Amino acid sequence: MKVAIIHYWLITRRGGEKVVESILKVYPEADIYTLFLDQETYGDNLPKSRIYTSILNNGFLRKHYQKMFPLYPFGIRSLKLKDKYDLIISSESGPAKGIQIKDNTPHLCYIHSPMRYCWGFTDEYLRSMPKVARPLAKFFFKRLRNWDKTTIGNVTHYIANSQNVAQRVERYYGEKASVLYPPIDLGLFEKPLKTDAHKDIYLSFGAITPYKRIDLLVDAFNENGKPLVVIGAGSEKEKLLKKARPNIKFMGSLAWEEIETFLYRTKALLFPGEEDFGMIPLEVMAYGIPVLAYKKGGALETIVESDEIEKSSGLFFKEQTVESVQDCIDKFEEVEDRFDPNWIRSHARKFGEDVFIEKFKAKAAEFYD
Structure with missing residues (x-):
């Protein structure tokens, strides 16, 4: 079974990245696609030969990856799937679900959140910026939100990391999501x-x-x-x-x-x-x-x-x-x-990794067996 995992970036090892590591225990031979990769953080933790990065993954852009949000759609479009896959899994709180899929391959999106700076928390992000930068950031947030809308239907099924996020997926995307809590080591x-x-x-x-x-x-x-x-x-x-x-x-x-x-x-x-x-x-x-x-x-x-x-x-x-x-x-x-x-x-x-793995396998089997 050929599986591709798409994650927004692999820079720090936080909650979203730990979810990817757990999904890899279900599909250890999966290929990984990401916008940005920090080799120092992930050099020994992930299979280097099966990690594919976007055109944005260079020194300057990678260093300032969180500020590169206007380029995220361009970056995700530059990621070309290297093979014909039986299952696509995106790990999402950025642009990952926008990966281009040419056929009817099942696409499960494990969603940590709709992009916070586009949906529901825009004002908080703007307040954290210098006043001179806010108008331009607001413009790009709106453009990114409009692009994000175009990728909603790219997903076969959404799996939210909480009831809270499932409600946000329905509110902002108009899609139902099942709930599977993230894994604890x-x-x-x-x-x-x-x-x-x-x-x-x-x-x-x-x-x-x-x-x-x-x-x-x-x-x-x-x-x-x-x-x-x-x-x-x-x-x-x-x-x-x-x-x-x-x-x-x-x-x-x-x-x-x-x-x-x-x-x-x-x-x-x-x-x-x-x-x-x-x-x-x-x-x-x-x-x-x-x-x-x-x-x-x-x-x-x-x-x-x-x-x-x-x-x-x-x-x-x-x-x-x-x-x-x-x-x-x-x-x-x-x-x-x-x-x-x-x-x-x-x-x-009750939130242990073994519980997550068992339930993720069961959910994936509903779409590919």
Whole structure:
């Protein structure tokens, strides 16, 4: 069975890329097509001889890949399928589903989100840009949205990474999507919980970009003086670093082994953004750590808040304000000793990679057997 996997870019190893790695366990001989490839990140993790990149994959464009959105349609058109395939799988929150298919080959689109800068979050992205750049960016966002509409029918079936995204697919694309949650690395559930470790920090990690709302955490912890460790990199980091007080430490991008040393000190993960799904909370819950999250988006599908704290995996705050975050922290500190790390881990285990692989195989078999 010949399979092609199309992913928007392979630059960093985040949630979307981990999904591709899991799909490759189902189809280990699949060819991979992508706009951009960072060989340093993926040199040993993926089969080099079967990775095909777009015409955009050169040093300058690759370095600034997120700013190259006006060129994405051109890049995806430059990707020519090298063989006749039995199944096409796109992993999508960019232009991947626009891959040109010449015949009636089944095309499954595992969609992490319709492009956020085109659908539903345009204003947030524009606000993060210099004012002088906004009119031009708005023009190109509109053009990209119009192009995206033309590729909707290129897909046989959409598989959304959450109910939240399935609703957005129906709202923006007019298409029904089945739901299959992304996979969590089974190796995380083999780690010791270390429930007797000294817990002395709050933690945030992930991309430091505007919609992640790390600025909200900096403002809250500037006020309360509690220790916060921020792991990750992104466009907002330098600005937030300048305003953060000494109780807030920015650690940059770290290997998982280094992140783990902080996890064992963590009282709770803070998750203040509105995510399409959000794998980081589940990865942290695999260590028995509760999550304090904004009550919107994918977090509603992964975090359990119950009157019975012993059967909860975290708490929610209802508004993206300093006051709401602080109220949630205060409530957490009143009940933190009642959270059950074993229950939290068992909840996260429901999202393990083995569950994803089994369900993905079953869904693909509906379209090609």
